[in-house]
Amino acid sequence: MNYFLRSVWVFLLLATVSLSARAQAPAGQQDRLNQLENAKIAYLTDKISLTQDQAQKFWPVYNDFTTKRRDLNRQMRQLRMASPDGLSDDQIKTNLNQAIALREQEVKLERDYFNKFQKILNIRQVGKLYSAERDFTREVIKRVADRRGGRGRPESQSDN
Structure with a gap:
């Protein structure tokens, strides 16, 4: 190093x-x-x-990735804050479906940026x-x- x-x-x-x-x-x-x-x-x-050339290309892409990932994590935390005891069955179902959708978005984000990173960095x-x-x-x-x-x-x- x-x-x-x-x-x-x-x-x-x-x-x-x-x-x-x-x-x-x-x-x-x-x-x-x-x-x-x-x-x-x-x-x-x-x-x-x-390398310096890689860094110039990598950091804007990585920063975009982390911003989007942070936003998804924030949304997940908000869903987890709702206690099931204070919600109706329909609200619980809606929250769980939203949590699944957010995890799917997170996987898609990871896949998209994995491909973007490979265009800048070697595997x-x-x-x-x-x-x-x-x-x-x-x-x-x-x-x-x-x-x-x-x-x-x-x-x-x-x-x-």
């Missing part, structure tokens, strides 16, 4: 997870989100060995992308849990 990229990634990741919990203002949250996003960019760029890089996304998320969760005194998910429950 390029020493400079490793240093940038480590600095950004540590800065992100070590910020004080007192900085809960929206501006502070936005700063932390920006730092986390910058750390993710550095991490993914390094892990999938993007090994695409495989590394998915792996690096999971690794980055796992590392951030671990560091946040460590910062909070280990109140995260136990290692035995982590996704692989």
Whole structure:
């Protein structure tokens, strides 16, 4: 790994997870989100060995993908928030059908962007992308849990 990229990634990741919990203002949250996003960019760029030319083509496509994926996840969370106890049978059925439709949209999104990524990256890089996304998320969760005194998910429950 390029020493400079490793240093940038480590600095950004540590800065992100070590910020004080007192900085809960929206501006502070936005700063932390920006730092986390910058750390993710550095991490993914390094892990999938993007060339400068690939990076210029890849990041706009990837950002579009993550925006759409985030929107689908937000819609799923909203559906899960409704307790079945307070809903009629028809409402429960509607919510479950909507959840299935959202999962189908998510699979279609993954397939569409898998094809788009292959036009920019070689297949090994695409495989590394998915792996690096999971690794980055796992590392951030671990560091946040460590910062909070280990109140995260136990290692035995982590996704692989």
